[in-house]
Amino acid sequence: MAASWVTRRLFCSAVAETAAPVKTGRWERLKNSRAGVWFRSMCSDYKEACREVAVGAWERPVRASVYAALLGGVWACFETRPDDASFDEALLERSNRLGLLSAWIRSSASDGHVQTLVKLRNEGRLRHLSLGPLSLVYRADHDPEASLYEARCSDLSPPWRELPGRVLDVGFAGRWWVLDSKMKDYDVNEDEFKHLPEHMQAAAAPGAKEVERNESLHKDSWLPLEMKEEEEEVNAAAGKQDGVVEQEPMKSLEEEQTPAQAEA
Known part of the structure:
Protein backbone atom coordinates (compact mmCIF):
# COMPACT_ATOMS: atom_id res chain seq x y z
CA MET A 1 0.00 0.00 0.00
CA ALA A 2 2.80 2.31 0.87
CA ALA A 3 4.64 1.38 -2.30
CA SER A 4 1.63 2.23 -4.50
CA TRP A 5 1.18 5.56 -2.78
CA VAL A 6 4.85 6.47 -3.37
CA THR A 7 4.59 5.45 -6.99
CA ARG A 8 1.45 7.51 -7.51
CA ARG A 9 3.11 10.51 -5.83
CA LEU A 10 6.12 10.33 -8.06
CA PHE A 11 3.94 9.98 -11.14
CA CYS A 12 1.83 13.02 -10.19
CA SER A 13 4.94 15.17 -9.54
CA ALA A 14 6.39 14.18 -12.92
CA VAL A 15 3.15 15.08 -14.68
CA ALA A 16 3.01 18.39 -12.84
CA GLU A 17 6.57 19.29 -13.84
CA THR A 18 5.81 18.39 -17.47
CA ALA A 19 2.62 20.44 -17.60
CA ALA A 20 4.18 23.49 -15.87
CA PRO A 21 4.93 26.35 -18.33
CA VAL A 22 8.57 27.05 -19.12
CA LYS A 23 9.60 30.52 -18.06
CA THR A 24 11.32 32.50 -20.86
CA GLY A 25 12.97 35.91 -20.84
CA ARG A 26 11.68 39.11 -22.40
CA TRP A 27 14.23 38.97 -25.21
CA GLU A 28 13.21 35.40 -26.09
CA ARG A 29 9.53 36.36 -26.18
CA LEU A 30 10.30 39.35 -28.43
CA LYS A 31 12.49 37.25 -30.66
CA ASN A 32 9.83 34.59 -31.13
CA SER A 33 7.01 37.07 -31.66
CA ARG A 34 5.53 37.88 -35.07
CA ALA A 35 7.44 41.18 -35.34
CA GLY A 36 10.69 39.48 -34.35
CA VAL A 37 10.26 36.74 -36.94
CA TRP A 38 9.49 39.37 -39.63
CA PHE A 39 12.53 41.44 -38.67
CA ARG A 40 14.83 38.41 -38.69
CA SER A 41 13.57 37.36 -42.11
CA MET A 42 14.06 40.89 -43.47
CA CYS A 43 17.64 41.00 -42.13
CA SER A 44 18.30 37.62 -43.67
CA ASP A 45 17.01 38.82 -47.05
CA TYR A 46 19.15 41.97 -46.92
CA LYS A 47 22.17 39.93 -45.91
CA GLU A 48 21.67 37.59 -48.85
CA ALA A 49 21.17 40.54 -51.23
CA CYS A 50 24.37 42.23 -50.04
CA ARG A 51 26.26 38.96 -50.45
CA GLU A 52 24.97 38.61 -54.02
CA VAL A 53 25.94 42.21 -54.80
CA ALA A 54 29.45 41.65 -53.48
CA VAL A 55 29.85 38.44 -55.45
CA GLY A 56 28.49 40.06 -58.62
CA ALA A 57 30.82 43.05 -58.25
CA TRP A 58 33.77 40.71 -57.82
CA GLU A 59 32.82 38.69 -60.90
CA ARG A 60 31.89 41.72 -63.12
CA PRO A 61 33.99 44.72 -62.02
CA VAL A 62 33.26 46.83 -65.12
CA ARG A 63 29.51 46.60 -64.72
CA ALA A 64 29.81 47.28 -61.00
CA SER A 65 31.92 50.39 -61.69
CA VAL A 66 29.35 51.71 -64.16
CA TYR A 67 26.51 51.17 -61.69
CA ALA A 68 28.52 52.80 -58.89
CA ALA A 69 29.29 55.80 -61.12
CA LEU A 70 25.61 56.18 -62.03
CA LEU A 71 24.53 56.00 -58.40
CA GLY A 72 27.23 58.48 -57.42
CA GLY A 73 26.14 60.87 -60.17
CA VAL A 74 22.52 60.70 -59.08
CA TRP A 75 23.54 61.33 -55.48
CA ALA A 76 25.70 64.29 -56.53
CA CYS A 77 22.76 65.73 -58.49
CA PHE A 78 20.57 65.44 -55.42
CA GLU A 79 23.17 67.17 -53.26
CA THR A 80 23.89 70.01 -55.72
CA ARG A 81 20.26 70.63 -56.66
CA PRO A 82 19.58 74.41 -56.42
CA ASP A 83 16.64 75.67 -54.40
CA PHE A 193 25.39 96.12 -85.23
CA LYS A 194 22.15 95.50 -87.12
CA HIS A 195 23.01 98.03 -89.82
CA LEU A 196 26.36 96.32 -90.54
CA PRO A 197 26.78 93.57 -93.14
CA GLU A 198 26.48 89.99 -91.99
CA HIS A 199 30.21 89.29 -92.23
CA MET A 200 30.91 92.24 -89.92
CA GLN A 201 28.25 91.52 -87.32
CA ALA A 202 30.22 88.64 -85.80
CA ALA A 203 33.91 88.85 -85.02
CA ALA A 204 36.12 85.79 -85.17
CA ALA A 205 37.98 84.71 -82.08
CA PRO A 206 41.64 85.80 -82.06
CA GLY A 207 44.33 83.22 -82.59
CA ALA A 208 47.12 82.26 -80.22
CA LYS A 209 49.67 84.56 -81.90
CA GLU A 210 47.33 87.54 -81.77
CA VAL A 211 46.63 86.92 -78.10
CA GLU A 212 50.35 86.72 -77.30
CA ARG A 213 51.02 89.88 -79.30
CA ASN A 214 48.26 91.78 -77.51
CA GLU A 215 49.50 90.60 -74.12
CA SER A 216 53.07 91.65 -74.91
CA LEU A 217 51.87 95.08 -76.07
CA HIS A 218 49.82 95.45 -72.92
CA LYS A 219 52.84 94.59 -70.76
CA ASP A 220 55.03 97.01 -72.71
CA SER A 221 52.53 99.81 -72.18
CA TRP A 222 53.23 99.70 -68.44
CA LEU A 223 57.01 100.08 -68.88
CA PRO A 224 58.64 103.57 -68.55
CA LEU A 225 59.41 105.36 -71.78
CA GLU A 226 63.01 105.33 -72.99
CA MET A 227 64.22 108.55 -74.67
CA LYS A 228 67.69 107.41 -75.80
CA GLU A 229 67.32 108.13 -79.49
CA GLU A 230 65.70 111.51 -78.93
CA GLU A 231 68.35 112.45 -76.38
CA GLU A 232 71.11 111.51 -78.81
CA GLU A 233 69.48 113.60 -81.53
CA VAL A 234 69.12 116.54 -79.15
CA ASN A 235 72.74 116.23 -78.03
CA ALA A 236 73.93 116.01 -81.62
CA ALA A 237 71.94 119.08 -82.59
CA ALA A 238 73.28 120.94 -79.55
CA GLY A 239 76.85 119.95 -80.47
CA LYS A 240 76.42 121.25 -84.00
CA GLN A 241 75.10 124.56 -82.74
CA ASP A 242 78.07 124.90 -80.36
CA GLY A 243 80.51 124.23 -83.20
CA VAL A 244 78.82 126.83 -85.36
CA VAL A 245 78.94 129.37 -82.56
CA GLU A 246 82.64 128.72 -81.94
CA GLN A 247 83.56 129.02 -85.61
CA GLU A 248 81.68 132.23 -86.25
CA PRO A 249 84.08 134.52 -84.24
CA MET A 250 87.08 133.05 -86.04
CA LYS A 251 85.51 133.78 -89.38
CA SER A 252 84.77 137.31 -88.32
CA LEU A 253 88.40 137.86 -87.25
CA GLU A 254 89.63 136.57 -90.54
CA GLU A 255 87.26 138.88 -92.33
CA GLU A 256 88.49 141.81 -90.21
CA GLN A 257 92.15 140.99 -90.82
CA THR A 258 91.81 140.53 -94.51
CA PRO A 259 91.22 144.21 -95.36
CA ALA A 260 94.14 145.27 -93.07
CA GLN A 261 96.48 142.87 -94.74
CA ALA A 262 95.32 144.12 -98.10
CA GLU A 263 96.19 147.75 -97.16
CA ALA A 264 99.63 146.62 -95.85
Whole structure:
Protein backbone atom coordinates (compact mmCIF):
# COMPACT_ATOMS: atom_id res chain seq x y z
CA MET A 1 0.00 0.00 0.00
CA ALA A 2 2.80 2.31 0.87
CA ALA A 3 4.64 1.38 -2.30
CA SER A 4 1.63 2.23 -4.50
CA TRP A 5 1.18 5.56 -2.78
CA VAL A 6 4.85 6.47 -3.37
CA THR A 7 4.59 5.45 -6.99
CA ARG A 8 1.45 7.51 -7.51
CA ARG A 9 3.11 10.51 -5.83
CA LEU A 10 6.12 10.33 -8.06
CA PHE A 11 3.94 9.98 -11.14
CA CYS A 12 1.83 13.02 -10.19
CA SER A 13 4.94 15.17 -9.54
CA ALA A 14 6.39 14.18 -12.92
CA VAL A 15 3.15 15.08 -14.68
CA ALA A 16 3.01 18.39 -12.84
CA GLU A 17 6.57 19.29 -13.84
CA THR A 18 5.81 18.39 -17.47
CA ALA A 19 2.62 20.44 -17.60
CA ALA A 20 4.18 23.49 -15.87
CA PRO A 21 4.93 26.35 -18.33
CA VAL A 22 8.57 27.05 -19.12
CA LYS A 23 9.60 30.52 -18.06
CA THR A 24 11.32 32.50 -20.86
CA GLY A 25 12.97 35.91 -20.84
CA ARG A 26 11.68 39.11 -22.40
CA TRP A 27 14.23 38.97 -25.21
CA GLU A 28 13.21 35.40 -26.09
CA ARG A 29 9.53 36.36 -26.18
CA LEU A 30 10.30 39.35 -28.43
CA LYS A 31 12.49 37.25 -30.66
CA ASN A 32 9.83 34.59 -31.13
CA SER A 33 7.01 37.07 -31.66
CA ARG A 34 5.53 37.88 -35.07
CA ALA A 35 7.44 41.18 -35.34
CA GLY A 36 10.69 39.48 -34.35
CA VAL A 37 10.26 36.74 -36.94
CA TRP A 38 9.49 39.37 -39.63
CA PHE A 39 12.53 41.44 -38.67
CA ARG A 40 14.83 38.41 -38.69
CA SER A 41 13.57 37.36 -42.11
CA MET A 42 14.06 40.89 -43.47
CA CYS A 43 17.64 41.00 -42.13
CA SER A 44 18.30 37.62 -43.67
CA ASP A 45 17.01 38.82 -47.05
CA TYR A 46 19.15 41.97 -46.92
CA LYS A 47 22.17 39.93 -45.91
CA GLU A 48 21.67 37.59 -48.85
CA ALA A 49 21.17 40.54 -51.23
CA CYS A 50 24.37 42.23 -50.04
CA ARG A 51 26.26 38.96 -50.45
CA GLU A 52 24.97 38.61 -54.02
CA VAL A 53 25.94 42.21 -54.80
CA ALA A 54 29.45 41.65 -53.48
CA VAL A 55 29.85 38.44 -55.45
CA GLY A 56 28.49 40.06 -58.62
CA ALA A 57 30.82 43.05 -58.25
CA TRP A 58 33.77 40.71 -57.82
CA GLU A 59 32.82 38.69 -60.90
CA ARG A 60 31.89 41.72 -63.12
CA PRO A 61 33.99 44.72 -62.02
CA VAL A 62 33.26 46.83 -65.12
CA ARG A 63 29.51 46.60 -64.72
CA ALA A 64 29.81 47.28 -61.00
CA SER A 65 31.92 50.39 -61.69
CA VAL A 66 29.35 51.71 -64.16
CA TYR A 67 26.51 51.17 -61.69
CA ALA A 68 28.52 52.80 -58.89
CA ALA A 69 29.29 55.80 -61.12
CA LEU A 70 25.61 56.18 -62.03
CA LEU A 71 24.53 56.00 -58.40
CA GLY A 72 27.23 58.48 -57.42
CA GLY A 73 26.14 60.87 -60.17
CA VAL A 74 22.52 60.70 -59.08
CA TRP A 75 23.54 61.33 -55.48
CA ALA A 76 25.70 64.29 -56.53
CA CYS A 77 22.76 65.73 -58.49
CA PHE A 78 20.57 65.44 -55.42
CA GLU A 79 23.17 67.17 -53.26
CA THR A 80 23.89 70.01 -55.72
CA ARG A 81 20.26 70.63 -56.66
CA PRO A 82 19.58 74.41 -56.42
CA ASP A 83 16.64 75.67 -54.40
CA ASP A 84 14.41 78.75 -54.61
CA ALA A 85 16.75 80.79 -52.38
CA SER A 86 19.64 80.21 -54.78
CA PHE A 87 17.46 81.33 -57.69
CA ASP A 88 16.58 84.58 -55.92
CA GLU A 89 20.24 85.18 -55.17
CA ALA A 90 21.29 84.50 -58.77
CA LEU A 91 18.49 86.69 -60.14
CA LEU A 92 19.38 89.66 -57.93
CA GLU A 93 23.07 89.27 -58.71
CA ARG A 94 22.39 89.33 -62.49
CA SER A 95 20.07 92.29 -62.10
CA ASN A 96 22.73 94.27 -60.23
CA ARG A 97 25.31 93.33 -62.83
CA LEU A 98 23.10 94.69 -65.61
CA GLY A 99 22.33 97.80 -63.58
CA LEU A 100 26.00 98.77 -63.65
CA LEU A 101 25.90 99.05 -67.45
CA SER A 102 24.39 101.80 -69.55
CA ALA A 103 21.23 101.11 -71.50
CA TRP A 104 23.21 101.67 -74.70
CA ILE A 105 25.67 98.88 -73.81
CA ARG A 106 23.68 96.08 -72.17
CA SER A 107 22.14 93.31 -74.24
CA SER A 108 18.44 93.71 -74.89
CA ALA A 109 17.80 89.94 -74.62
CA SER A 110 19.55 89.64 -71.25
CA ASP A 111 17.93 92.77 -69.88
CA GLY A 112 14.43 91.78 -71.05
CA HIS A 113 14.66 88.28 -69.55
CA VAL A 114 15.99 89.51 -66.20
CA GLN A 115 13.47 92.34 -65.96
CA THR A 116 10.63 89.88 -66.64
CA LEU A 117 11.81 87.59 -63.86
CA VAL A 118 12.22 90.50 -61.45
CA LYS A 119 8.71 91.70 -62.22
CA LEU A 120 7.22 88.23 -61.63
CA ARG A 121 9.19 87.92 -58.40
CA ASN A 122 7.93 91.25 -57.11
CA GLU A 123 4.38 90.20 -57.94
CA GLY A 124 4.83 86.88 -56.11
CA ARG A 125 4.17 84.81 -59.21
CA LEU A 126 7.34 82.73 -59.28
CA ARG A 127 7.01 79.14 -58.12
CA HIS A 128 9.69 76.57 -57.33
CA LEU A 129 9.19 72.85 -57.96
CA SER A 130 11.62 70.11 -56.93
CA LEU A 131 11.79 67.01 -59.14
CA GLY A 132 14.48 64.94 -57.50
CA PRO A 133 17.78 65.87 -59.17
CA LEU A 134 16.11 68.77 -61.03
CA SER A 135 14.52 72.03 -59.94
CA LEU A 136 12.01 74.04 -61.95
CA VAL A 137 10.98 77.66 -61.71
CA TYR A 138 7.67 78.37 -63.42
CA ARG A 139 5.21 81.23 -63.73
CA ALA A 140 1.90 81.33 -61.85
CA ASP A 141 -1.15 83.47 -62.48
CA HIS A 142 -1.63 84.84 -58.97
CA ASP A 143 0.19 85.48 -55.74
CA PRO A 144 -0.30 82.66 -53.17
CA GLU A 145 -1.63 85.18 -50.63
CA ALA A 146 -4.17 86.69 -53.04
CA SER A 147 -7.81 86.48 -51.94
CA LEU A 148 -9.35 86.59 -55.41
CA TYR A 149 -11.85 83.94 -56.38
CA GLU A 150 -9.76 82.98 -59.42
CA ALA A 151 -6.74 82.42 -57.18
CA ARG A 152 -8.61 80.34 -54.58
CA CYS A 153 -10.84 78.20 -56.75
CA SER A 154 -9.17 74.89 -57.59
CA ASP A 155 -11.37 74.39 -60.63
CA LEU A 156 -9.94 77.53 -62.24
CA SER A 157 -6.31 76.66 -61.59
CA PRO A 158 -4.22 75.91 -64.71
CA PRO A 159 -3.84 72.20 -65.53
CA TRP A 160 -0.53 70.40 -65.25
CA ARG A 161 -0.29 69.94 -68.99
CA GLU A 162 0.40 73.68 -69.28
CA LEU A 163 3.44 73.44 -67.01
CA PRO A 164 6.03 73.04 -69.85
CA GLY A 165 4.89 76.34 -71.34
CA ARG A 166 5.17 78.09 -67.98
CA VAL A 167 8.67 76.88 -67.09
CA LEU A 168 11.13 79.79 -66.91
CA ASP A 169 14.31 78.10 -65.73
CA VAL A 170 15.79 74.67 -64.97
CA GLY A 171 18.17 74.10 -62.09
CA PHE A 172 20.64 71.25 -62.36
CA ALA A 173 24.12 70.57 -60.91
CA GLY A 174 24.12 73.79 -58.92
CA ARG A 175 23.31 76.08 -61.87
CA TRP A 176 20.29 77.78 -63.39
CA TRP A 177 20.88 77.03 -67.04
CA VAL A 178 18.40 79.34 -68.75
CA LEU A 179 19.48 82.36 -66.71
CA ASP A 180 23.15 81.65 -67.43
CA SER A 181 22.49 81.26 -71.15
CA LYS A 182 20.54 84.52 -71.28
CA MET A 183 23.40 86.34 -69.54
CA LYS A 184 25.95 85.31 -72.17
CA ASP A 185 27.49 88.46 -73.69
CA TYR A 186 25.22 90.62 -71.54
CA ASP A 187 27.52 93.62 -72.08
CA VAL A 188 27.14 93.56 -75.89
CA ASN A 189 24.22 95.41 -77.47
CA GLU A 190 23.32 93.51 -80.63
CA ASP A 191 21.10 96.35 -81.87
CA GLU A 192 24.16 98.51 -82.53
CA PHE A 193 25.39 96.12 -85.23
CA LYS A 194 22.15 95.50 -87.12
CA HIS A 195 23.01 98.03 -89.82
CA LEU A 196 26.36 96.32 -90.54
CA PRO A 197 26.78 93.57 -93.14
CA GLU A 198 26.48 89.99 -91.99
CA HIS A 199 30.21 89.29 -92.23
CA MET A 200 30.91 92.24 -89.92
CA GLN A 201 28.25 91.52 -87.32
CA ALA A 202 30.22 88.64 -85.80
CA ALA A 203 33.91 88.85 -85.02
CA ALA A 204 36.12 85.79 -85.17
CA ALA A 205 37.98 84.71 -82.08
CA PRO A 206 41.64 85.80 -82.06
CA GLY A 207 44.33 83.22 -82.59
CA ALA A 208 47.12 82.26 -80.22
CA LYS A 209 49.67 84.56 -81.90
CA GLU A 210 47.33 87.54 -81.77
CA VAL A 211 46.63 86.92 -78.10
CA GLU A 212 50.35 86.72 -77.30
CA ARG A 213 51.02 89.88 -79.30
CA ASN A 214 48.26 91.78 -77.51
CA GLU A 215 49.50 90.60 -74.12
CA SER A 216 53.07 91.65 -74.91
CA LEU A 217 51.87 95.08 -76.07
CA HIS A 218 49.82 95.45 -72.92
CA LYS A 219 52.84 94.59 -70.76
CA ASP A 220 55.03 97.01 -72.71
CA SER A 221 52.53 99.81 -72.18
CA TRP A 222 53.23 99.70 -68.44
CA LEU A 223 57.01 100.08 -68.88
CA PRO A 224 58.64 103.57 -68.55
CA LEU A 225 59.41 105.36 -71.78
CA GLU A 226 63.01 105.33 -72.99
CA MET A 227 64.22 108.55 -74.67
CA LYS A 228 67.69 107.41 -75.80
CA GLU A 229 67.32 108.13 -79.49
CA GLU A 230 65.70 111.51 -78.93
CA GLU A 231 68.35 112.45 -76.38
CA GLU A 232 71.11 111.51 -78.81
CA GLU A 233 69.48 113.60 -81.53
CA VAL A 234 69.12 116.54 -79.15
CA ASN A 235 72.74 116.23 -78.03
CA ALA A 236 73.93 116.01 -81.62
CA ALA A 237 71.94 119.08 -82.59
CA ALA A 238 73.28 120.94 -79.55
CA GLY A 239 76.85 119.95 -80.47
CA LYS A 240 76.42 121.25 -84.00
CA GLN A 241 75.10 124.56 -82.74
CA ASP A 242 78.07 124.90 -80.36
CA GLY A 243 80.51 124.23 -83.20
CA VAL A 244 78.82 126.83 -85.36
CA VAL A 245 78.94 129.37 -82.56
CA GLU A 246 82.64 128.72 -81.94
CA GLN A 247 83.56 129.02 -85.61
CA GLU A 248 81.68 132.23 -86.25
CA PRO A 249 84.08 134.52 -84.24
CA MET A 250 87.08 133.05 -86.04
CA LYS A 251 85.51 133.78 -89.38
CA SER A 252 84.77 137.31 -88.32
CA LEU A 253 88.40 137.86 -87.25
CA GLU A 254 89.63 136.57 -90.54
CA GLU A 255 87.26 138.88 -92.33
CA GLU A 256 88.49 141.81 -90.21
CA GLN A 257 92.15 140.99 -90.82
CA THR A 258 91.81 140.53 -94.51
CA PRO A 259 91.22 144.21 -95.36
CA ALA A 260 94.14 145.27 -93.07
CA GLN A 261 96.48 142.87 -94.74
CA ALA A 262 95.32 144.12 -98.10
CA GLU A 263 96.19 147.75 -97.16
CA ALA A 264 99.63 146.62 -95.85
